[in-house]
Amino acid sequence: MNNPDVLLSVQALSAHYGNVLALSPLNLEVQRGQIVTVIGANGAGKSTLLNAIMGALPQRGHSRGAVLFQGQDVQGWDIERRVGRGMSLVPERRELFASMSVRDNLLLGGFRLYRAGVKGWRDTLTEVYALFPRLKERAEQAAGTLSGGERQMLAVGRALMARPALLMLDEPSLGLAPRVVREIFQTIAHLRSTGVSILLVEQNARAALHVADRGYVLETGELILEGAATDLADNPRVIESYLGLGRT
Ligand code: ATP
Numbered sequence: 001m002n003n004p005d006v007l008l009s010v011q012a013l014s015a016h017y018g019n020v021l022a023l024s025p026l027n028l029e030v031q032r033g034q035i036v037t038v039i040g041a042n043g044a045g046k047s048t049l050l051n052a053i054m055g056a057l058p059q060r061g062h063s064r065g066a067v068l069f070q071g072q073d074v075q076g077w078d079i080e081r082r083v084g085r086g087m088s089l090v091p092e093r094r095e096l097f098a099s100m101s102v103r104d105n106l107l108l109g110g111f112r113l114y115r116a117g118v119k120g121w122r123d124t125l126t127e128v129y130a131l132f133p134r135l136k137e138r139a140e141q142a143a144g145t146l147s148g149g150e151r152q153m154l155a156v157g158r159a160l161m162a163r164p165a166l167l168m169l170d171e172p173s174l175g176l177a178p179r180v181v182r183e184i185f186q187t188i189a190h191l192r193s194t195g196v197s198i199l200l201v202e203q204n205a206r207a208a209l210h211v212a213d214r215g216y217v218l219e220t221g222e223l224i225l226e227g228a229a230t231d232l233a234d235n236p237r238v239i240e241s242y243l244g245l246g247r248t
Pocket of ligand 1: 017022040041042043044045046047048049058060061092203
């Protein structure tokens, strides 16, 4: 029977690129209202995991297993349909339209709602601007001229324009200065309070475990640990591999 508290349930999900196994069959769950993080080093399979959940693996990539979203198996659905159902992914490369304005990038994020005749997309734009006042200030500026932090805000803002129930973030801290990372993570925590559930994959284990409710540790395509984020932050194995001195 479906548990209504479970927003996302990934069951025996595996992924291959051609014949090469990138993710071993794994199980993962996101409950409504939670921030769940998956921490792992370079090449552990974090992006592969999010792309497999979103149905966005690149060519030669394919996955097996079940992805249950709000109780429905969405494996086999295309990305558009998953977005329509309330899933949203902010990819690591952020994939903005560089020559288009900040505002137009945001409007594209809400295009599906607009096309479907859903009222209130203007309100969503106002909400996104309230969340990221800097985007409002720079509304007419070309996205390609934004700073790294502002680009990340725009990528998150664009995903929010589709009003997702689940926001998946692929290394939002990548390449950002510590102060900007703090800002982004504060926003992530704030989003949870507005009812968005979040699946966050990160190399920055310290920041991710600080903000998350639960966490998983991914090593070479396998989930080797899971638990409450506070417990993981105290786990000697996590401390040694991911939280050692010198890491931020
Ligand atoms: P990073 O933090 O460096 O982005 P990651 O944890 O997100 O790493 P993935 O990008 O998911 O890791 O990569 C997992 C494994 O799959 C790596 O061994 C990588 O070389 C391989 N891989 C990723 N994308 C492809 C692809 N398009 N074709 C073939 N192999 C790939």
